[in-house]
Amino acid sequence: MRSILDTISAKIRSKRTLNGLKIDEHKVQPLSIDVHSNMIVPYLKVGFAQSIGKQREHNEDSLYVFNTTIISNNILSQFGLYIIADGMGGHQYGEIASNVAVRTLAKGLIKKIYLPILSSLSFPDQNTVEEIFRETVREANREIIHFAPGGGTTLTALLILGSRLTIAHVGDSRSYIIGENGNTKLLTRDHSLVNRLVELGQITNYEAAVHPQRNVLYRALGQGEPFEPDINTTTLTESVYLLLCSDGLWGTLPETEMINTVLASQDLQATCNTLIDAANDAGGSDNISLILIKHSGE
Amino acid sequence: MGAVYRARDLHFPNVTKHVAVKEMIIQTHDPTVRSTIVRNFEREANLLATLDHPSIPRIYDYFTAQNRSYLVLEFINGKDLEAILDEQTVSEEQIVRWAIQICDVLHYLHNHQPEPIIFRDMKPSNVMVNQHDRIILIDFGIAKPFETGQKGTMIGTEGYSPPEQYRGEASQLADIYAFGATLHHILTKQDPRIEPPFSFSERPIRKINPNVSPELEAIVFRALQYNPEERFPNALAMKEALVTLATHKNITTADLENISLVRSDGTTINPYWTFSCTDEVRGSATIYEGTILFGSYDKNLYALDAKSGNLRWSYQCDGGVVSKPIVVDGNVIFGSEDQRLHVVNLRSGRINWTQYTNGPIRSSPYYAEGHIFIGSDDGCLHAINFMTGRTTWQLESGAAIRSTPVVSEDFIFFGNEMGDFYCVDFKSNVKWHFKAKRAITSSPATANHNIFFGSVDGNLYALNNHTGWVNWRLRLGKPTISSPFLLNELLFTGATDGNIYCIDTRSAKIVWRFSTEHQVTGSPIIHKDRLYCGSVDGNFYCLDSHTGKLIWKYKTGGPITATPTAFGDQVYIGSTDHKFYSLSA
Numbered sequence: 001m002r003s004i005l006d007t008i009s010a011k012i013r014s015k016r017t018l019n020g021l022k023i024d025e026h027k028v029q030p031l032s033i034d035v036h037s038n039m040i041v042p043y044l045k046v047g048f049a050q051s052i053g054k055q056r057e058h059n060e061d062s063l064y065v066f067n068t069t070i071i072s073n074n075i076l077s078q079f080g081l082y083i084i085a086d087g088m089g090g091h092q093y094g095e096i097a098s099n100v101a102v103r104t105l106a107k108g109l110i111k112k113i114y115l116p117i118l119s120s121l122s123f124p125d126q127n128t129v130e131e132i133f134r135e136t137v138r139e140a141n142r143e144i145i146h147f148a149p150g151g152g153t154t155l156t157a158l159l160i161l162g163s164r165l166t167i168a169h170v171g172d173s174r175s176y177i178i179g180e181n182g183n184t185k186l187l188t189r190d191h192s193l194v195n196r197l198v199e200l201g202q203i204t205n206y207e208a209a210v211h212p213q214r215n216v217l218y219r220a221l222g223q224g225e226p227f228e229p230d231i232n233t234t235t236l237t238e239s240v241y242l243l244l245c246s247d248g249l250w251g252t253l254p255e256t257e258m259i260n261t262v263l264a265s266q267d268l269q270a271t272c273n274t275l276i277d278a279a280n281d282a283g284g285s286d287n288i289s290l291i292l293i294k295h296s297g298e
Numbered sequence: 299m300g301a302v303y304r305a306r307d308l309h310f311p312n313v314t315k316h317v318a319v320k321e322m323i324i325q326t327h328d329p330t331v332r333s334t335i336v337r338n339f340e341r342e343a344n345l346l347a348t349l350d351h352p353s354i355p356r357i358y359d360y361f362t363a364q365n366r367s368y369l370v371l372e373f374i375n376g377k378d379l380e381a382i383l384d385e386q387t388v389s390e391e392q393i394v395r396w397a398i399q400i401c402d403v404l405h406y407l408h409n410h411q412p413e414p415i416i417f418r419d420m421k422p423s424n425v426m427v428n429q430h431d432r433i434i435l436i437d438f439g440i441a442k443p444f445e446t447g448q449k450g451t452m453i454g455t456e457g458y459s460p461p462e463q464y465r466g467e468a469s470q471l472a473d474i475y476a477f478g479a480t481l482h483h484i485l486t487k488q489d490p491r492i493e494p495p496f497s498f499s500e501r502p503i504r505k506i507n508p509n510v511s512p513e514l515e516a517i518v519f520r521a522l523q524y525n526p527e528e529r530f531p532n533a534l535a536m537k538e539a540l541v542t543l544a545t546h547k548n549i550t551t552a553d554l555e556n557i558s559l560v561r562s563d564g565t566t567i568n569p570y571w572t573f574s575c576t577d578e579v580r581g582s583a584t585i586y587e588g589t590i591l592f593g594s595y596d597k598n599l600y601a602l603d604a605k606s607g608n609l610r611w612s613y614q615c616d617g618g619v620v621s622k623p624i625v626v627d628g629n630v631i632f633g634s635e636d637q638r639l640h641v642v643n644l645r646s647g648r649i650n651w652t653q654y655t656n657g658p659i660r661s662s663p664y665y666a667e668g669h670i671f672i673g674s675d676d677g678c679l680h681a682i683n684f685m686t687g688r689t690t691w692q693l694e695s696g697a698a699i700r701s702t703p704v705v706s707e708d709f710i711f712f713g714n715e716m717g718d719f720y721c722v723d724f725k726s727n728v729k730w731h732f733k734a735k736r737a738i739t740s741s742p743a744t745a746n747h748n749i750f751f752g753s754v755d756g757n758l759y760a761l762n763n764h765t766g767w768v769n770w771r772l773r774l775g776k777p778t779i780s781s782p783f784l785l786n787e788l789l790f791t792g793a794t795d796g797n798i799y800c801i802d803t804r805s806a807k808i809v810w811r812f813s814t815e816h817q818v819t820g821s822p823i824i825h826k827d828r829l830y831c832g833s834v835d836g837n838f839y840c841l842d843s844h845t846g847k848l849i850w851k852y853k854t855g856g857p858i859t860a861t862p863t864a865f866g867d868q869v870y871i872g873s874t875d876h877k878f879y880s881l882s883a
Contacts, residue, residue, distance in 0.1 A: 128769070162765075164762075164767070164769075196496060196497075197461075202524070216464070227492065
């Protein structure tokens with residue numbers, strides 16, 4: 001599928017002043033149109049779903065989805081922000097913690113990254129996305145300590161800016177990248193005691209799944225300072241699915257089942273619903289949240 | 299919640315006697331929780347009252363008033379290790395001295411009668427150093443007598459805690475582990491509270507701080523064993539290991555001074571040959587078909603036989619040559635402070651043509667698409683047609699360009715002394731522009747759609763070469779003008795903080811760093827798994843590129859600001875001592 005790739009550089013070329021300054025086209029992606037379908041590529045699509053599960057009385061998971069595309073002046077600019085937070089504690093502070101985490105992070109990132117893009121289609125180059133991300137996750141951590149003392153939450157957030165994916169992660173929610181050929185990679189590392197013991201070869205995966213302390217996290221939001229989220233950036237060059245989910249999904253369904261369901265997807269939303277049903281059929285022992293994203297690549 | 303106050307004891311009105319008053323605010327209204335907190339507080343007071351050791355603060359009194367409880371303790375005039383860690387780098391000798399004292403006090407606690415006491419909260423912020431350089435353990439809030447076989451709840455500071463503490467077990471071996479974790483933190487400056495638990499063995503000390511001796515690393519790692527029975531059996535055994543190291547270290551310290559001209563296998567480093575100029579050699583050399591080419595501030599470009607060091611020819615300009623020459627179609631191309639780009643025949647050393655810019659040239663040429671691209675102090679990037687010697691275009695950047703342009707994927711990348719970084723196409727159209735806070739003298743390197751360079755603003759930048767977006771930036775200690783060298787996923791560079799860094803370009807994390815004794819303004823190169831780099835301290839270093847471990851160093855007579863060149867089994871470097879060296883790689 002060859003597209004007419006008209007890099008708009010010709011149009012915006014040479015606005016430079018004497019100092020050779022001032023030009024903004026690097027801030028955006030070239031726009032291309034698929035001749036056959038008139039569909040704009042690259043595209044960004046999303047589905048999501050949530051369920052309380054079958055055994056819990058409270059839903060302590062929070063979820064946030066923000067999927068935008070701006071096409072103006074032949075310039076395509078995509079911004080996606082997807083967050084899942086799984087509150088802990090059992091009492092109401094778990095719900096508050098995940099709620100505060102998601103809202104604080106979304107508010108901060110929209111304000112510091114997205115609004116500058118909207119106002120000028122320019123990218124804030126004084127701080128990298130990673131730095132803003134880190135700073136905002138830390139802010140969320142402080143807010144939780146303030147508003148939900150004793151409460152804690154996991155937080156996994158994906159931020160897509162064009163073809164660049166930045167992930168911030170704390171706790172044991174997960175994010176998978178699934179290629180169309182089925183190649184799957186876990187983008188996050190569970191900050192759980194049992195995962196650590198598995199990594200150290202002290203226990204097996206099977207022992208981890210039934211370990212009495214399988215819910216103990218060694219890193220979570222709301223648990224004091226010092227605090228450091230995992231932040232990573234990758235470039236999405238090929239068409240991929242991104243699956244973001246709480247342990248209510250990955251802890252209940254085998255990985256192969258999740259991946260095969262995603263690969264068979266005709267419609268992202270329907271796939272999300274299918275996965276929720278499957279997790280509930282398998283017991284629904286915990287709250288279940290998931291977000292499924294399809295990114296077309298560069 | 300609580301605080302520690304410095305107070306004056308008014309029972310002694312005629313002298314100033316300071317005491318520390320530790321306050322605990324009880325916030326709960328639940329009477330059961332409240333009485334538990336008060337009981338714990340009183341337990342700490344009673345425990346301290348039974349202890350008598352120079353590394354344990356004396357207790358004078360305790361009392362509870364309304365919802366606050368207080369301990370009146372000996373005032374310690376000093377700082378805790380966490381504060382010291384933030385402010386300064388502590389020598390290994392100093393750390394070993396402190397560690398021996400900590401073993402002493404742990405041994406005292408663990409052998410307390412009638413019952414051993416487990417400190418249970420060993421971490422840098424609970425270890426103070428007073429004005430006499432004595433270690434004092436503070437915060438006995440959770441220390442408790444050890445009752446064999448009894449399970450407790452999980453307390454202590456995560457990150458420093460041993461694995462068995464998660465199972466609710468705490469013995470003296472838990473203190474040994476937490477002490478190992480404390481030493482690991484001090485030696486690496488990596489806070490274990492933000493690293494995965496029990497990950498010390500994945501983060502070997504010497505990989506992070508190669509200045510630590512292997513002996514000390516081994517002691518810390520024994521203390522940090524996952525299985526308690528593999529650690530030191532007690533604090534005394536650990537102390538003995540440290541004392542042996544201290545004794546041994548007096549010998550090895552002297553040995554370290556003598557390493558300069560000696561390889562690790564004992565053979566001496568001698569240059570294959572040296573070549574003397576009449577002024578400093580600050581530029582980098584190029585080797586081409588057995589000829590080594592380099593410029594000097596004596597205004598000459600020299601062509602030597604790379605094997606023997608014999609002069610083939612020299613070419614004189616009207617200004618110093620710091621530009622690194624390149625060879626294109628039998629011609630040597632370089633810039634000079636005489637404002638000209640020179641093109642000289644490689645065989646004869648005769649002039650072919652020159653082209654003027656409007657300022658001294660300190661940048662080096664880059665050849666692509668039939669053109670030579672070079673920066674000048676006149677602020678322009680010049681594109682000069684190689685066949686005709688005519689200027690095709692010049693692009694005004696606003697400040698002197700000393701960084702060497704690089705061409706990648708049909709775009710030209712370069713920085714200038716105002717901190718501007720440009721991506722321009724072959725027709726001089728600016729594709730994107732990036733602004734650093736201070737000068738970019740460092741020449742960019744490119745790989746995997748990324749462009750890497752350092753800046754005098756103290757950052758190392760990785761930009762996307764299509765968009766100019768910052769993929770990451772890494773704050774180095776000090777400004778850098780060194781040009782990055784890329785190998786696979788690793789980046790090597792120097793900085794004026796005196797370090798040579800190895801950085802993982804995927805994660806922007808420092809893999810290792812090596813400290814030289816002065817600024818590193820030249821750039822490192824890698825040749826056959828070895829890193830070669832000069833320093834303003836005058837030494838030319840050869841390091842293991844995987845670990846940053848010193849293999850050998852060679853002392854020249856002046857600061858080294860040039861970048862080395864390597865070919866086959868020889869490595870070449872110029873120095874401000876006016877000499878050019880060929881050493882065995």
